Amino acid sequence: SAVEAAVQDGLESAGPVVWVVSARSDAALAAQAGRLAGFVEARPEVGVGDVALSLAVTRTTGFSHRLAVVGGDRGQLLEGLSAAAAGRVVPGVVTGAGAGGGRVAVVFSGQGSQGVGMGLGLYGVFPVFARAFDEVCAELDGLLPGSLREVIAAGGPELDQTVFAQAGLFAVQVALFRLWSSWGVVPQCVAGHSIGEVTAAYVAGVWDLADACAVVAARGRLMQELPAGGAMAALDASSEQVAELIAGREGVAVAAVNGARQTVISGVESVVDELAGVWRERGGRARRLRVSHAFHSPLMDPVLEGFGRVLEGVTCREPRIPLVSGTPGADVTDPAYWVGHVRDTVRFHDVVEAMRAQGVGVFAELGPDGALSAMADGDAGTWVPALRGGQDEPETALRALAGLYAAGAEVDWAAVTADEGRAVRVGLPTYPFQRQHYWPK
Template sequence: MERLVGFVEARPELDVVAVGRSLAVSRARFGHRAVVVGETREQLLGALRAVRPGGAVAAGSVAFLFSGQGSQRVGMGRELYAAEPVFAAAFDEVVGALDVHLDRSLVEVIEGEPELLGRTVFTQPALFAVEVALFRLLIHYGVVPDYLVGHSVGELAAAHVSGVLSLGDAARLVCARARLMEGVARGGAMVALNAGEARVAGWLEGRSGVDVAGFNSPVSTVISGDEVAVLEVLELARGEGVQAARLKVSHAFHSAHLDAMLAELTEVARGLTYSAPRIPVVSNVTGEVVEEFTAEYWAVQARSAVRFADGIATLAGRGVTAFVELGPDATLAGLAGECLAGVEGVVVVPVLRRGRPEKRCLLTALGAVHVHGVDVDWAGLLPGSGLVDLPTYAF
C-alpha cells in the first residue's frame, strides 16, 4: 500500500480511473482486499493512506433484501438514473408496465411531493420499480444473489426477479395490492416496539383489535390494528421502560383491517401465471424458502405478520454471509444487523442511503461486498482500456 501511495503521489499527471482499473482488472484477487471510494485524486489518496490490514475474505452466499413501505423518498433513484444506463433502462421498462394500472405517471409521483408518494397506491409501485432496477444493475456488475427476501411489498419484487411472475403480471399484482390496501377503511394505527416476540405476545394476550404486523428483529416488533388498542399497548410498553413509537402510516397494514380486501386480491392473483423460482425466495409468512407460489399465497402474505427476523435466521443458517439491501434507504440493513448481532464473518450493506449521493453509495456497497469475497465486474464499473504500469508486490 505504501508503494502505491508513493507512486501516485509522485505522478500527479496519472489518470486515477486508469489506476483503479489497473488495480481491479490486471492484478490477482487475493484473500485480503481493500476498496477505496472518492471523487477526487486527493480523496482517493487520503483513503489509501487510511487503509489498515484487515481479515481475510469470507466464503459464503449472497442474499438480496428488498425494502418495504416506509423506505420511500422523493427523487429516489434519480441520480442513478442519470449515471447508470442499465438502471435507467430497467426503471423505464418497469415504470411502463406499472403506469398501465395507475391514473398518473409514476415518474411524476416519485419526483413530486412527499404526500403523493406517501399514498399507498403509489408508494408500493414506486418501490417495486426502484428495487427491480437496482436488481438488474447489480446483476450487470456481476453481483448475483443466491437467495432473495423482501419485506411486505418487497417480496413481490423478489418474486418477480426470481422468475415467479413476469413483469406484466407482477405489475398488475403490485398495483392491485396497493390500490386495495389504500381503499380499506382508515382509522387504524401501527406502532414500532423495541421488544422481541415473546414480550410483545405477553402485552397482546387477551387483547382484541391489535395484531403483530412484523417480527423484524429480536429487538424490533411492529403491531397494527384499531387505534385505541394499539396506542394502549404503546403506553403499556413505555410504562415498562420500552421505547415505542407510532408509525406515520395511513392504514393498519398486516392486521384485520385488511380482511375486506383479501378476496379481491386473491381474485386478481388467480389471473396470473406462476413459475418456479430461479433464485430461492424466503417467505415473509413462514421465514423459510418458498417451494411454490400460488395465487392464494398473496392474500395470506398481505394479512400475516412479516417474519423478517425468521427469514434472516434462515439465510444465516444456509450459509449467507453477505446481505445486500435493494431499496432507497438502509431500513432492512439495520434490522438485519440486529438479527445478526454477534455473528462473525457477515457483512450487511444497503445499495442506497437517504441523504447521500447515490452513485457513491452504490460504489461503497460494491466495494464492501468485494472486500467480503463477492465477485464484482470492476471492468464494467471503470470504463476505458488504458492501464498503468503499477509498482509490483513486495513479495
C-alpha cells in the same frame, strides 16, 4: 491554462470510481496501496478511470485481504490510498479480509423506506440502472393514477401514498438488482420485507415483469382504497411478550417480527395506542409508525378477495433463485400465499435466521435507505445497504459494493469500470512480495 484545465478534466471520471487492491496479507495490502499512491502522484497524466480499469483487468482482485477506495476525484482517491498505506481510517476507504466467505443474500426493504428522488441519482450515472428503471415505469404507469417517475421526483404526500410508495420501491429495487447483477453480484438467495418480498419474488423468477407490475399496482391500489385510520407501533419486545400483551384483544395483530426484541403491532388505532401505553408502563419502549393504514392486520381483510382475483390472473413459476420465506414450506407459486401475505405477520427475523443457517454471512439491502440494516441484530452477519437516504447515490452505491467485496463477495470489477468510456490500460506497480527468510534449525 484553459487548455491544461480541459485536459485534466478529461482525465477525471464523470462520476465516482473505485480503485481495488487485494493481497495475501495486511502488510502487503498497505505496501501495495503506498506504491500505487506514489505511482499516481508521479504521473498526473494518468486518469483516475485508467487506474480503475487497469486495477480491475490487469491485477488479481481475489486475494483474501482487500481494499477499495471510492472517490469522485483524484485528490479524494489519493487521500484514501495514502491513508490505507498508513493504516488510517478515512471515509471512502473500505478494507476487509473476506470473512463472509462469498455467500451473499439480497434483501429488499418494505414500505416506509421510500424517499424523494430515490434512484434518480443512479439513473443519471449508470445506464443499466436507467434502462431497468424506465422498463419498470413503462409497465407501471398505465396501472397507476399518474407518472411514477414524476411522483418520485416530487416526493411529498403523494409518494407516501401506498399506491405510489409500493410501486416506487419496486421500480428502484428492481433497477438496483439489475445494476448489481451487471456488476457480478450473484446472491445465494433473496428475500424481502412485506412489499420487498414481492420484489424478491419477481427477481427470483416467480412472475414476468408485466405480471409482477400488475400484482404491485393492484396491491398498492387496494390498500390505498381502504378507509384511512388504523395504526402501527414498534415495540422493543419479543414476539412472545407481544402475543401475551395482545391476547384476547379484537382488531389488533402482530404485524412484523423484525428481531429478537423488535416486534410491530397493527390494528385499530385506539387499541394499538392503548397497548403501546401498557408496554411503556411496564418499562418498555413503543413508537408509533408513520403509516396511513394498519398493514398486516385484520383491517386488511376487505382487500383479500379482490387481490385474490388479480393473482388468479397472473402466472406463477418456480423461482430460479432460492426465495426465503418467513413461512417454512410455503409455496410461493400458489396465489393464496400472496393473498395471505397482505394480512399475515412479516416474520423477517425468521427469514434472516434461515438464511444464516444456509451459510449466508453478508446481506446486501437493495432499497433507497438502510431500513433493514438498521434492524439487524448485532450477531446477524454483515449488512450492506446499497443506498442511504440523503447521501450521494452513485458514491454510496459504489461504497456498498466495496463493502460486499471486502466481506468476501465476488465482484466483476471489469464490468464496474466498463462505463469509464475513454479509459485505457496503464502499467501499474507490481505486487509487493513480503519475503520471509527461513533458517534451518
